[in-house]
Amino acid sequence: MVPVASIVGMTLTLLICLLLPLGGLVWIVTKRRGGVRVYPQAGRAFAAGMLTFVASQVLTRIPLMAWLSGQSAPWAQWLLSGPAASFTAGLFEETGRLLVMLWLLRRFHRWIDGVSFGLGHGGIEAVLLVGLTQLSNLTLAFLINSGQTAALDQLPAATRDMVLNALTGTPSLDFYLAGVERIAAIGLHVGLSVLILWGIVAGRRALAWVVAVLIHGVCNLAAVLLVTSGIPGANVIAEVVLLALVIAFWAVFVLRSRPRFPSEIQPAAR
Template sequence: MDLLSITHFLNGFLMIALPILLGIYLTNKFRMGWKLWLIGGATFILSQVGHLPFNSYLLTPLLESFQRTIPGPPGILVIAISAGLSAGIFEECARYGMFRWWLKDARTWRSSVLAGAGHGGIEAILLGGLVMWGYISMMAYRDADMSSLNLTSQNLAILKQQLLAYWSMPWYTTLLGAVERIFTIPFHVMASVLVLQVFTRRPGHQQLGWLGLAILFHTIMDASAVFLSTQLSVYLVEAVLGGMALVEVIIIFVLHQPEPLPPELSPILPVDIPPVFTPTQVEETTENLDQTRYQ
C-alpha cells in the first residue's frame, strides 16, 4: 500500500475518531455521561432536516441566478454570506431549541461544552463517513478496467480526471479534511456556550442577543471559508480557520461561569448506644425461693 492510500484512509479515519476521543475526554473530565453529547449530535441532524431542503430548493436556485447577474468576487461574496447565514440560522436556532425544550436543566458551562462537542462531533463523523466511502470507491476504481464500466465517453473522461486528481495530490493535502474538522469543532463548542447565555445571563429573561451573536459568528466562519477558497490557496484558508479556532477557544474560556458546588452533606450526629443489660447472677437458696414464690 502506497503513502497516498494510507493518508487518504487516515483522513477519513481521523474525522471519525477525533470527535469520539474528544467526547471520551470531556465525559471523563466533567464526570458526565454521553447524554449531552448525543443530544448535541441529534440537534445537528435535526437542523439539517430543514437546512438541506431549504438550500436545495430555494437558496441554491436563487444564488445561481444571482451569480449570472453579478459575476466575479462580488457575486461570490454574496453567495458565501447567504450560505453562511442559512447555516447559522438553522443550526443556531436548533441549538436554541435544544436548550429551551430538550435540555431545560442543562444550564452549566460544562453542559454547553459537551453538547457543542457532540454537535460538531456528529457533523465531523458524518463527513468522515462520506470521505471513507469516497476512499473505498476510489480504491475500487483505481485498478478497475474502465472499458468494462457502462459509462458514456463523457462520464468516463470525468471519472478518469477525478481518479488522476485523487491519486496525484500531495500526501499532506489529503489530511486537510481532518485538519479542518479540528478547526471547526471549537466553533460548535463556542456557539453552544454563546447560546446558553440566552438563558443564564438573566434567569427568567431570555437574552436573544446572544443567539444573534452565535448566528453572526456562524455566518462569518462559513462565509470566510467559502469566499477565501476562491481567492487563496487551500493552505492559507486552513490557516485562517486555524486562527479563528484559536479565537473561539479563548471565547469559550472567557465565558466560563462559576458553577454551583454540590450541596454539602449534613454531619452525621453520633447515635447513643443503649446500655447493654447484664443480668445479675442470683444465688439460688431456700430463702430466696421463698421470697419470690408469690411475686
C-alpha cells in the same frame, strides 16, 4: 493509481471525523475523581447536539437549498450565493442549538454540557459531510490501485472518468486540509454551543444567539471568500485563517467562560 500520500490523507481525515468527537465524549463521560465520575450524563448533551444538526441542516436547510437551486428567481440565486449561504447556515444551526438546549437541556447547564453538545453537533456533521465521503474515497482508491475497477466500468464513461480524475488528480494536500477543516469546524461548534448555553445560564439568550449567528457566518464567509479568491495557496490560507479564528474565539471567550457555569446538574423543577 491513487497516490499513497492521498490515501493517508483520506485515512487521517476519516479518523479525525470519527475519533475527535467520540474520543472527546469518552474522555468526558469516563473522567473520574476519587473513583466517582466527574461529568455524569454528559452523553445527553452529546445526543442533543447530534439532533440539532440533523434537524437544522439535514431535515430543513439542506432540502431548502436544494429547492432553491431549481429556482431561477434573482432572490433564490442570492440566497444561494456564498455570503448569504454563509449566514443562513449560522441562522439555522444557532436557532436549532438554542431551541434544543431549551427543550432537552433544562437541567444540564454545566460548561461541560456545552462542550459535549458541540462535540455531538460537530461530530455528526463531520461524519455525514466529510467522513462518509472519505470512506467512499478510500474504498474506490483501494479498488483502483488493486486493478479491481469492474464496478467503475459499469458507470457512464463521463462519470467514471470524473471519479478517476478526482481521486488520482486531486493534490494529496487537499485530503489533509479536509481534516484540518474538520478540526476547526468541530472546535467552532463546541465554542458556539458554550456561547448559546452561556446565554441561557446568564439570561441573555437573544444576545448569545445574535453573536453566535454572526460568528458562525463570519467564519463561513471568510473561508468561502478565501477559497474562491484565486490567490495562490488559497485553500491552505483559508484553513489556517479558520483555525486561527477558532483558536481566538476559544482564548477570548470559551475557556474564560467556564467559571460562569454551574458545576453540578441542576435539580429538577417542582
